[in-house]
Amino acid sequence: MANSTPLIQVKNLDLHFGAFHALKNVSVDFHAGELIGLVGDNGAGKTTLIRVLCGIYAPTSGGVFFDGNKVEKFHPKLAIDQGIETIQQSVGLCDNLSIARNFYLGREPVKRVLGIPFLDMGKMREKSTRVIRQFGLRANVSADDEVERLSGGERQSVKIGRAVEFKNRVVIMDEPTNHLSVREREHVNELAVQLKEQGLLVIYITHDIFQVHRLADRIVIMENGEKVADATTDSMTAEELEEVIRQGGRVVEKREAV
Ligand SMILES: Nc1ncnc2c1ncn2[C@@H]1O[C@H](COP(=O)(O)OP(=O)(O)OP(=O)(O)O)[C@@H](O)[C@H]1O
Structure with a gap:
């Protein structure tokens, strides 16, 4: 090294x-x-x-x-x-948005239906569900739940999962x-x-x-x-x-x- x-x-x-x-x-x-x-x-x-x-x-x-x-x-x-991703205790997540939305904050995937752009919620849900399980969130927490529901440690886990997933x-x-x-x-x-x-x-x-x-x-x-x-x-x-x-x-x- x-x-x-x-x-x-x-x-x-x-x-x-x-x-x-x-x-x-x-x-x-x-x-x-x-x-x-x-x-x-x-x-x-x-x-x-x-x-x-x-x-x-x-x-x-x-x-x-x-x-x-x-x-x-x-x-x-x-x-x-x-x-570089910085993980701080009190910032980095929006409490009133779902875990899936927070996961993709600022990088939202878009799909087009008849040429009209829509948020690709399916992709956001699927990927963030996989990552939150991998990073140890309780089984009864879903990607559609608002971040408000999470404990402090789970919030940190979402941020850490996001850092890894987006290749930081x-x-x-x-x-x-x-x-x-x-x-x-x-x-x-x-x-x-x-x-x-x-x-x-x-x-x-x-x-x-x-x-x-x-x-x-x-x-x-x-x-x-x-x-x-x-x-x-x-x-x-x-x-x-x-x-x-x-x-x-x-x-x-x-x-x-x-
Ligand atoms: N924008 C700024 N303008 C003037 N002084 C600043 C500024 N930012 C930091 N300082 C000063 O620089 C010094 C170092 O601050 P810094 O925040 O880097 O310390 P720290 O080691 O992170 O401390 P803590 O553990 O309290 O967060 C402090 O005296 C602080 O007041």
């Missing part, structure tokens, strides 16, 4: 919001088939880094490379162009298990591992180093806009990494993973 071209490479990235220095010389590689825990305290720069990767913010200096090609223009379509290559999970029950949390975490096993890059953002250490191949810790640790999970324990966070990145030798 270390010798292959990273799917995403971040090199010496700096980002200023006016006088505020939000990202400071951040370099990190992300490979396909890896599950990376992106950890750090509030305001550490995790979301800002992800927003650069998604094209929402342009860096002040430094570069982002996808498959070795430098991004020349940062714009919100970058995430779609590069196959990167799934960014932003605190995906907040407010979930223990069993739902386990389910979502199992899905995260499943995605990586299917060859996707999974970037899992959380404050909970212990939860993500069990799942991840590598942990990247941010602090005050800097990367302060980048370690494989078999080279550092969750306790050691927690100490890095506790000390604001000032302790413990950094063990580079790649």
